[in-house]
Amino acid sequence: MAENEERSTMSRRRFLKNSSYVAGGAIGGGFLGTFLGRDLLRGTQQNSNGENSVNDFNRALMHFTRQSDFELLSAAVERIFPADDNGPGAIELGVPFFIDHQLAGSYGHNDREYMQGPFYPGSDFQGYQTRLKRHEVFDVGIKGIEEESRKEFDSSFTGLEGDQQDQILQKFQDNDVALKGVTSSTFFELLRSATLEGAYSDPLYGGNGNMKGWLMKEFPGSYMSYIEEIEEEEFINKEPQPLRAHIVSE
Amino acid sequence: MAKTLDKVEVLTVGVGWTGGIIAAELAKQGVQVVGLERGKPRSTEDFQHVHDEYRYAIRYELMQDLSRETITFRNHRDERALPMRQLGSFLLGEGLGGAGVHWNGQTWRFLPYDLQIKSKTDEKYGPDKLGADYTLQDWGITYDELEPYFYKFEEMAGISGEDNPNGAPRSKPYPTPPMKETPITQRFKDAANNLDLHPFHIPSGNLSESYENPDGQTVYQCQYCGFCERFGCEYGAKSSPNVTVIPTAQDTGNFELRMHANVTELVYDGGKVTGVKYVDLQTGDEFIQPADVVVLTSYVMNNVRLLLNSGIGRPYDPETGSGVIGKNYCYQILPGANGFFEEEKFNTYMGAGSLGAAIDDYNGDNFDHSDVNFIHGGVATITQTGQRPINNNTVPNGTPNWGQEFKSQSIKYYHRVLSVGAQGASIPHRDNYLSLDPDYKDIFGQPLLRMTYDYTEQDRNLHDYLSEKCAEIVKEMGADTVEPREISDHYSIVPYQTTHNTGGVIMGGDPETSAVNNYLQMWDVDNLFVVGSSAFAHNGGYNPTGTVGALAYRAAEGIMKFREENGQLVTARHSSKKV
Ligand SMILES: Cc1cc2nc3c(=O)[nH]c(=O)nc-3n(C[C@H](O)[C@H](O)[C@H](O)COP(=O)(O)OP(=O)(O)OC[C@H]3O[C@@H](n4cnc5c(N)ncnc54)[C@H](O)[C@@H]3O)c2cc1C
Ligand code: SF4
Numbered sequence: 001m002a003e004n005e006e007r008s009t010m011s012r013r014r015f016l017k018n019s020s021y022v023a024g025g026a027i028g029g030g031f032l033g034t035f036l037g038r039d040l041l042r043g044t045q046q047n048s049n050g051e052n053s054v055n056d057f058n059r060a061l062m063h064f065t066r067q068s069d070f071e072l073l074s075a076a077v078e079r080i081f082p083a084d085d086n087g088p089g090a091i092e093l094g095v096p097f098f099i100d101h102q103l104a105g106s107y108g109h110n111d112r113e114y115m116q117g118p119f120y121p122g123s124d125f126q127g128y129q130t131r132l133k134r135h136e137v138f139d140v141g142i143k144g145i146e147e148e149s150r151k152e153f154d155s156s157f158t159g160l161e162g163d164q165q166d167q168i169l170q171k172f173q174d175n176d177v178a179l180k181g182v183t184s185s186t187f188f189e190l191l192r193s194a195t196l197e198g199a200y201s202d203p204l205y206g207g208n209g210n211m212k213g214w215l216m217k218e219f220p221g222s223y224m225s226y227i228e229e230i231e232e233e234e235f236i237n238k239e240p241q242p243l244r245a246h247i248v249s250e
Numbered sequence: 251m252a253k254t255l256d257k258v259e260v261l262t263v264g265v266g267w268t269g270g271i272i273a274a275e276l277a278k279q280g281v282q283v284v285g286l287e288r289g290k291p292r293s294t295e296d297f298q299h300v301h302d303e304y305r306y307a308i309r310y311e312l313m314q315d316l317s318r319e320t321i322t323f324r325n326h327r328d329e330r331a332l333p334m335r336q337l338g339s340f341l342l343g344e345g346l347g348g349a350g351v352h353w354n355g356q357t358w359r360f361l362p363y364d365l366q367i368k369s370k371t372d373e374k375y376g377p378d379k380l381g382a383d384y385t386l387q388d389w390g391i392t393y394d395e396l397e398p399y400f401y402k403f404e405e406m407a408g409i410s411g412e413d414n415p416n417g418a419p420r421s422k423p424y425p426t427p428p429m430k431e432t433p434i435t436q437r438f439k440d441a442a443n444n445l446d447l448h449p450f451h452i453p454s455g456n457l458s459e460s461y462e463n464p465d466g467q468t469v470y471q472c473q474y475c476g477f478c479e480r481f482g483c484e485y486g487a488k489s490s491p492n493v494t495v496i497p498t499a500q501d502t503g504n505f506e507l508r509m510h511a512n513v514t515e516l517v518y519d520g521g522k523v524t525g526v527k528y529v530d531l532q533t534g535d536e537f538i539q540p541a542d543v544v545v546l547t548s549y550v551m552n553n554v555r556l557l558l559n560s561g562i563g564r565p566y567d568p569e570t571g572s573g574v575i576g577k578n579y580c581y582q583i584l585p586g587a588n589g590f591f592e593e594e595k596f597n598t599y600m601g602a603g604s605l606g607a608a609i610d611d612y613n614g615d616n617f618d619h620s621d622v623n624f625i626h627g628g629v630a631t632i633t634q635t636g637q638r639p640i641n642n643n644t645v646p647n648g649t650p651n652w653g654q655e656f657k658s659q660s661i662k663y664y665h666r667v668l669s670v671g672a673q674g675a676s677i678p679h680r681d682n683y684l685s686l687d688p689d690y691k692d693i694f695g696q697p698l699l700r701m702t703y704d705y706t707e708q709d710r711n712l713h714d715y716l717s718e719k720c721a722e723i724v725k726e727m728g729a730d731t732v733e734p735r736e737i738s739d740h741y742s743i744v745p746y747q748t749t750h751n752t753g754g755v756i757m758g759g760d761p762e763t764s765a766v767n768n769y770l771q772m773w774d775v776d777n778l779f780v781v782g783s784s785a786f787a788h789n790g791g792y793n794p795t796g797t798v799g800a801l802a803y804r805a806a807e808g809i810m811k812f813r814e815e816n817g818q819l820v821t822a823r824h825s826s827k828k829v
Contacts, residue, residue, distance in 0.1 A: 124742070125325055
């Protein structure tokens with residue numbers, strides 16, 4: 001059947017094309033050290049802070065209207081995922097920009113989620129029940145963090161010591177702070193999971209800067225095939241590949 | 251005003267595995283079939299940029315758009331059910347191929363014990379093993395009767411597997427050999443053998459070699475790419491409706507697929523279903539599509555909801571135990587144990603959706619239950635499906651889930667955790683059921699489906715038992731620290747568990763206690779077939795789709811028979827006790 005044949009030829013052609021991704025991949029450790037200091041992709045540049053960044057132009061705000069709110073967000077996510085001996089923290093990875101950009105889109109606006117009323121608080125087992133959309137939850141939550149800091153320590157959150165910031169965040173996680181329209185633990189859980197998403201998603205979303213999140217975790221990103229390696233006894237540490245590598249110029 | 255279209259012979263509501271199988275089987279035999287599917291078309295061409303954990307595994311790009319329709323959920327009858335506003339516990343399919351696009355491909359046959367669970371349990375352990383609140387029932391068919399249909403599904407899908415000494419008996423070997431042995435599967439098998447268990451490779455819908463099925467469709471060789479479950483396969487190497495039954499149906503010229511077609515109601519004249527009403531989601535136009543035979547293949551939630559919203563069948567009433575639609579909703583429990591390895595790292599980022607090894611020694615009635623306070627069990631497996639970094643941050647108990655310690659531990663253990671998990675069977679209980687929600691509606695103003703579900707004593711007892719067994723294996727594998735999983739206080743709709751929802755339109759031998767006969771034909775409506783795991787009278791200790799596929803082939807045969815014979819295809823066995 002003609003249609004059938006065409007489909008399988010296409011698949012075979014694609015298979016061959018795709019198999020070119022299989023090549024490479026060194027065995028053994030050492031990529032973290034080797035790659036943290038340099039750019040992994042064509043077209044990357046060093047910015048003025050000496051950080052590697054794929055593109056500086058999208059490092060601007062889509063959701064937040066005040067830079068002070070964005071700075072508070074940055075300080076909070078850095079406590080959730082701090083820079084340490086393992087490597088960069090949330091700020092260097094670009095997590096605050098990731099979150100800001102996500103809040104401006106379908107994630108922030110709960111586009112593919114059921115948002116019809118009536119709204120009731122619900123039990124711990126019934127999930128997200130606020131009428132606020134995520135972008136509103138973040139606004140309320142960030143305002144709440146600032147108020148709580150002033151109440152507790154008489155200082156702006158960004159001016160606190162790390163362990164003081166942790167105390168505030170812990171109160172949010174424990175649901176010990178009253179917010180308008182949403183529980184503080186719901187907000188904290190969104191903040192926590194968005195931080196990890198920003199650290200480890202494909203760099204196309206603006207986080208995981210220069211794939212350093214993946215390098216730390218020794219996750220190689222997007223490879224098309226491991227059929228030649230899956231039986232290996234040794235752990236294989238591969239140079240990470242972003243989705244951008246899948247845009248093939250023909 | 252809805253526009254009435256020309257009548258067709260057979261229509262399916264939804265085109266996933268079940269809709270695709272029905273369409274292919276009937277279209278091959280010259281029957282004109284229309285498939286109404288509310289989601290988007292999609293095929294291998296759409297999956298060339300699919301290695302994106304955030305888009306597909308976290309934001310659920312391929313799954314149901316809940317802004318149009320969801321379910322409501324509560325643990326108990328005295329609670330107010332609230333909408334499942336975000337996907338979590340299970341990931342409902344939507345679009346061509348349904349959940350078959352983004353499934354793992356682990357393909358099992360339920361055990362002979364499953365199909366006659368009530369008689370076999372009573373026979374061996376007496377009638378009061380669990381008590382009257384557990385609405386255990388036979389399926390109205392035996393394993394021997396169903397065996398050929400299991401093979402049909404496996405042969406069509408090209409399943410890669412090997413012999414399982416504790417599994418359901420097979421008349422023929424798997425069409426393709428098992429997936430590769432890896433250090434991880436080997437480690438599990440060695441440990442299991444040391445413990446006198448009987449390990450084998452998981453039967454896989456990610457194929458070990460390229461395979462042409464009897465319909466002439468090719469499924470390619472799996473590349474172990476690690477982006478499998480929740481993703482579409484970029485190679486056409488994961489058996490899915492989109493690379494098998496749907497093109498087979500289309501190649502006949504007898505199958506018409508209508509996308510973006512959301513069925514809102516079955517048109518029912520009190521005796522038979524004359525067609526369905528649907529809305530084209532792109533234009534908003536409403537249509538009535540008349541048909542000789544209507545087949546519901548829209549998964550558990552819509553199979554049940556469409557019947558209830560159309561006033562078909564007797565709704566189940568948990569108070570009296572009467573009625574059948576919505577009855578015996580079951581799910582799954584997930585006992586298991588995590589092992590932390592200090593000195594070794596494993597290539598856990600590589601893998602395939604069905605790559606793994608299993609034991610069935612603790613499944614079904616493969617072990618004696620005389621001295622335990624539960625029935626059944628579950629398959630225990632180690633899987634190597636490709637651990638991606640957002641979703642996999644397993645840390646030892648007691649570690650906070652944010653901050654520096656979390657970061658360090660989650661990075662340290664990313665490649666140092668191996669888990670053995672069981673798919674614990676789910677036994678029906680009178681309080682676990684599906685019904686219509688009195689308050690919440692979909693975008694068309696139709697009531698949402700309401701799920702009332704919680705864990706039972708049976709679940710808790712089975713969970714403890716299986717977690718302990720899994721922990722023994724993990725320990726034998728050499729883990730430095732072993733942490734058995736615990737069951738939560740109540741079932742939660744939030745964290746992902748499995749998309750193995752079952753029941754609500756169950757099959758059986760008696761119309762008083764079941765909704766469909768063993769051809770999945772409604773007892774009350776001769777020209778209506780309801781196909782899917784909605785027919786399961788309980789959920790067994792495996793993933794469901796091998797059994798779902800077998801039932802779909804059986805239903806296709808029933809529909810062909812019905813076209814010849816009309817009327818009921820099975821003589822009802824009425825129990826003396828009316829409920
Ligand atoms: C992440 C994941 C992993 C899984 N892994 C496994 C596994 O390894 N092994 C296994 O056995 N099973 C697995 N499953 C389950 C498996 O995917 C399902 O059992 C199977 O795909 C169900 O097929 P179905 O045809 O019954 O339903 P579906 O695939 O859900 O198809 C139903 C279709 O009906 C459409 N529909 C619904 N309502 C309407 C309506 N009103 N009008 C029009 N169309 C409608 C939907 O859009 C959908 O496309 C997995 C599921 C998920 C989500
Ligand atoms: S693991 Fe195999 S079957 Fe799954 S998506 Fe990758 S190549 Fe396809």
